Amino acid sequence: xxxxxxxxxxxxxxxxxxxxxxxxxxxxxxxxxxxxxxxxxxxxxxxxxxxxxxxxxxxxxxxxxxxxxxxxxxxxxxxxxxxxxxxxxxxxxxxxxxxxxxxxxxxxxxxxxxxxxxxxxxxxxxxxxxxxxxxxxxxxxxxxxxxxxxxxxxxxxxxxxxxxxxxxxxxxxxxxxxxxxxxxxxxxxxxxxxxxxxxxxxxxxxxxxxxxxxxxxxxxxxxxxxxxxxxxxxxxxxxxxxxxxxxxx
Amino acid sequence: xxxxxxxxxxxxxxxxxxxxxxxxxxxxxxxxxxxxxxxxxxxxxxxxxxxxxxxxxxxxxxxxxxxxxxxxxxxxxxxxxxxxxxxxxxxxxxxxxxxxxxxxxxxxxxxxxxxxxxxxxxxxxxxxxxxxxxxxxxxxxxxxxxxxxxxxxxxxxxxxxxxxxxxxxxxxxxxxxxxxxxxxxxxxxxxxxxxxxxxxxxxxxxxxxxxxxxxxxxxxxxxxxxxxxxxxxxxxxxxxxxxxxxxxxxxxxxxxxxxxxxxxxxxxxxxxxxxxxxxxxxxxxxxxxxxxxxxxxxxxxxxxxxxxxx
Numbered sequence: 001x002x003x004x005x006x007x008x009x010x011x012x013x014x015x016x017x018x019x020x021x022x023x024x025x026x027x028x029x030x031x032x033x034x035x036x037x038x039x040x041x042x043x044x045x046x047x048x049x050x051x052x053x054x055x056x057x058x059x060x061x062x063x064x065x066x067x068x069x070x071x072x073x074x075x076x077x078x079x080x081x082x083x084x085x086x087x088x089x090x091x092x093x094x095x096x097x098x099x100x101x102x103x104x105x106x107x108x109x110x111x112x113x114x115x116x117x118x119x120x121x122x123x124x125x126x127x128x129x130x131x132x133x134x135x136x137x138x139x140x141x142x143x144x145x146x147x148x149x150x151x152x153x154x155x156x157x158x159x160x161x162x163x164x165x166x167x168x169x170x171x172x173x174x175x176x177x178x179x180x181x182x183x184x185x186x187x188x189x190x191x192x193x194x195x196x197x198x199x200x201x202x203x204x205x206x207x208x209x210x211x212x213x214x215x216x217x218x219x220x221x222x223x224x225x226x227x228x229x230x231x232x233x234x235x236x237x238x239x240x241x242x243x244x245x246x247x248x249x
Numbered sequence: 250x251x252x253x254x255x256x257x258x259x260x261x262x263x264x265x266x267x268x269x270x271x272x273x274x275x276x277x278x279x280x281x282x283x284x285x286x287x288x289x290x291x292x293x294x295x296x297x298x299x300x301x302x303x304x305x306x307x308x309x310x311x312x313x314x315x316x317x318x319x320x321x322x323x324x325x326x327x328x329x330x331x332x333x334x335x336x337x338x339x340x341x342x343x344x345x346x347x348x349x350x351x352x353x354x355x356x357x358x359x360x361x362x363x364x365x366x367x368x369x370x371x372x373x374x375x376x377x378x379x380x381x382x383x384x385x386x387x388x389x390x391x392x393x394x395x396x397x398x399x400x401x402x403x404x405x406x407x408x409x410x411x412x413x414x415x416x417x418x419x420x421x422x423x424x425x426x427x428x429x430x431x432x433x434x435x436x437x438x439x440x441x442x443x444x445x446x447x448x449x450x451x452x453x454x455x456x457x458x459x460x461x462x463x464x465x466x467x468x469x470x471x472x473x474x475x476x477x478x479x480x481x482x483x484x485x486x487x488x489x490x491x492x493x494x495x496x497x498x499x500x501x502x503x504x505x506x507x508x509x510x511x512x513x514x515x516x517x518x519x520x521x522x523x524x525x526x527x528x529x530x531x532x533x534x535x536x537x538x539x540x541x542x543x544x545x546x547x548x549x550x551x552x553x554x555x556x557x558x559x
Contacts, residue, residue, distance in 0.1 A: 016512060017377045026381050038494075094349070095358050122376055123493070124361045129319065129349035138425035139319055141346050144487070154428070158487060159342045161439065162432035166318070169424045178477070178494060179487050214358035218371065218384040226519050229540035231531075235553040238525065241541050246523045248445075248502040249469065249558060 001148075001170075002057045003046045004110040005080060006101055007039040009064055009071040010121040023219040035071045038116025040078070041176040044183040045146060046114055047079035054148045055112075057081050061104055063097050065089055069199060076194035077186040083199040088211060094122075096204070096211040098130035103207025105135060110171065112153065117142050117175040128175035138168040142177040250334035251280040251304075255326060255347070257339045258285065258293040260315060265442045266339035268300060268403035273396045274337050275302045275404065276366040282307060282333070283411075286325045286418075288315020294413045301405040311418030316427035317343060323350035324419040330355060330391060334369070340395040340497075341441070348395050357389035364400040378493035379516035398441070399499035399520055433488060440489065443472035445502045448491055448518070449484065450476040452507020452528065452547055456484045461548065462506060464555045474498065474518075476508045492517035507547045510535030527551070 011017055012034040017026040035043075049055040060075035062068035063086040072083035086100050105113060118125035132139035140146075140155035144163065147154045153168045158177045168174075204211040232238045242249045252274045257264040267283070274281045282305040283297045294308040309325045326347070330336060336351060338344030340362045352359035364382070365373035371386045372394065440446065447466045453459045459479070466473050475485035477492050491498055493516040503521035508514060510526070510533055518524070519538050526539035527550050536542040543550060 011377070013513075017380050019381050026377060093358060095353060095356075098353055118494070120378065120493070123378065124359070125345050126349040126352070126359050126361060129346065130353035130359075132319075133323065133350040133353035138422075139346075139350075140425075141319070142342060159430070160441065161488060162430065164430040165428040167426040167428050172424075177487075178481075178490075214387065214389055215360065216386045216388070218386055220376070220381050220383045223375070223379060223382050223519075226524075226538045228537045229524075229542065231536070231542045231544065233543075234545075235543070235550050235557055238541055238543050239554060239557045242502070242523070242525070246502075246540065248523050 001055055001111040002059065002108065003049065003055050004059050004061060004105060004108060004113045005039070005042050005046050005075065006061045006113070006115050006127070007043065007071050007075050008036040008116070008119045009033050009062060009068045010036045010119055013037055013120055019220055019222050023221055025217065025220050033067065035074050036116050036119045038118060038176050040183045041178070041180050042114040042116050043075045043078045043080060044181050045176060048181065049148060050079065059084065059108055059110065061086065061101065063088070063092055063100055072199055073194050074186065076197045077190045078184065082197055085199060085201045086204055087201050088204050090211060091213050092211055093213050093215060094124045094126035094130055095214060096209060097127050098134055099209040100204050100207055100211065101131050102134045103209060112148065112170060112172060112174065114174045114176065117177055128173050132173040137171055137173050139173040140166045140168055141175040143174050144177050144179040146174055146180065250278070251282050251332065252278045252335040252337065253329065253333040254281060254283045255336065255338045255344065256283050256285045256293060256297055257341055257343055258287060258290065260287045260290045261292060263293050263296045265403060266341055266398045267297070268406060269398035269401045270337050270339045270396045271300055271302060272401040272404045273363065273366060274335070277335050277369055280304050284309065284326065284329065286314045286322050287317070288312050298411040298413050299407045299409050301408040303409045303411045306411050306413040307416050308413055309416040309418045313421035314418060318425050318427060319346045319350055320422045320425050321419055322347045323354065324422065326351045327354050328419060329416065333391065335392045335394060338395045340397050344395050348393055352393035355391050355393065357391050357393055358387055359393045359395070360385060360387060361395050362397045363394050364397050378513055379519070380512060397497060399497055433486065437466060438470070438472045440472040440474055441496050441498060443498070444500050445469045445471035446474045446491070446498055446500045447471045447504045447506065448474035448476065448508060449479055449506050450508030451478040451482060453479060453484055459484045461551050465504070465551055468555050468558050469502070471504070476511070476514045478511070505535050505539070506551060508535055509533045510538065
């Protein structure tokens with residue numbers, strides 16, 4: 001069976017972003033970009049299903065600027081068989097991405113789509129669920145374990161206070177949580193191999209999608225900084241402060 | 250037009266998060282309705298009817314809704330969505346699971362994790378793990394929002410006298426089946442709503458050592474939390490994780506033990522009222538946000554704190 005894995009190019013998780021002085025957004029010029037960590041987990045999970053023999057083909061998709069090709073190459077170095085770049089220089093919001101992915105899913109007919117639960121730039125946590133709704137497919141978000149057999153996916157998901165298990169009839173959508181797996185290191189031979197894998201470029205318009213943003217960002221500011229307090233010399237002083245100054249114990 | 254809050258509950262009782270979401274809804278419009286979608290959830294609806302500021306409760310009660318499957322709950326919300334200008338969910342695992350389905354079906358954008366209501370169409374929300382705050386405006390007909398509960402003070406759980414009306418429930422869609430749920434049993438308060446949180450980081454060194462926090466949490470009546478580093482290292486369960494991708498907490502007192510203070514962690518706890526940090530590294534970033542910092546060996550400081558608090 002075929003698996004589709006959408007991957008997003010985001011500011012690397014180690015970078016502390018700075019807000020632009022004109023409050024129009026965050027400054028991402030000359031900042032290291034990487035694959036969204038949750039998407040890396042999604043590619044890894046697809047690859048593990050392939051290694052088990054459940055999956056025969058992994059198709060990675062990325063929506064955005066030309067440089068998203070690098071993100072697709074990373075996905076292919078982990079193990080994706082081919083890549084699709086939906087190229088646009090316009091800002092894409094989750095609803096638009098979900099509509100584009102719906103178009104790709106209708107063309108590619110995967111049985112499973114694995115996405116990261118959220119991207120670490122806009123922190124929206126929407127695309128997987130939106131795509132599931134648009135396709136009218138069942139979903140299992142925040143997955144910590146995925147097993148696929150006999151046209152069904154059994155997924156354990158992280159919920160508040162514990163775990164729950166769902167059984168989805170394929171085709172279905174899964175979004176990944178941190179614990180699902182630990183992505184492998186990409187090796188040099190695999191990076192070289194990835195360069196030779198097919199990468200197709202399409203446009204949002206090819207799927208008849210109006211990708212115009214629905215939300216307007218009026219401004220982006222730094223959060224109000226929390227100022228550092230004091231250092232106390234020992235436990236006695238700490239407990240005294242908590243009792244008599246902060247009055248929280 | 251009225252605004253709709255989707256109740257967070259377990260079919261038996263209403264979760265406190267609902268009260269925070271009602272607070273956010275009340276800032277948008279005074280006519281706040283609450284939808285309780287569940288199975289044998291009459292008690293929850295009765296509880297919701299007493300929330301201060303709620304004018305009407307809608308109860309959709311059906312076995313198809315008992316397990317809170319996203320597909321069914323979203324259909325139930327969509328059945329009444331046309332009557333509302335805003336639909337609000339808590340930004341919890343449950344709310345985040347369902348809200349985008351509703352938004353996509355309505356062909357509207359969703360505004361995730363709002364931390365402030367600027368006006369009926371404009372909201373503040375954190376991006377980049379809370380390192381920036383965006384003010385966004387939605388031009389869509391219906392606003393679908395998830396609400397960061399720690400940013401809105403809960404309204405009173407009683408004082409209201411709303412009528413409860415019963416809706417026709419959606420039927421089971423049948424593509425998704427609930428198999429089981431394992432909830433961690435604990436006598437401690439729930440992490441997300443606890444008044445005191447004691448969290449441990451990589452400095453604890455092992456799952457065994459993590460137990461050193463138990464007596465302190467017992468003494469303070471605290472929930473236990475952990476940094477992502479501690480969770481990744483297997484010292485603590487994943488649902489203890491506080492941070493950008495874990496739980497967002499804002500207790501009265503947050504005690505960070507052996508936590509260096511990575512930005513992902515700070516994003517999850519920096520709105521706490523009082524922050525205490527115990528760390529052997531005096532340069533740890535956690536001291537940059539703590540009210541009271543103590544540089545020292547946590548294995549000595551924590552037991553001593555327990556004794557001193559007695």
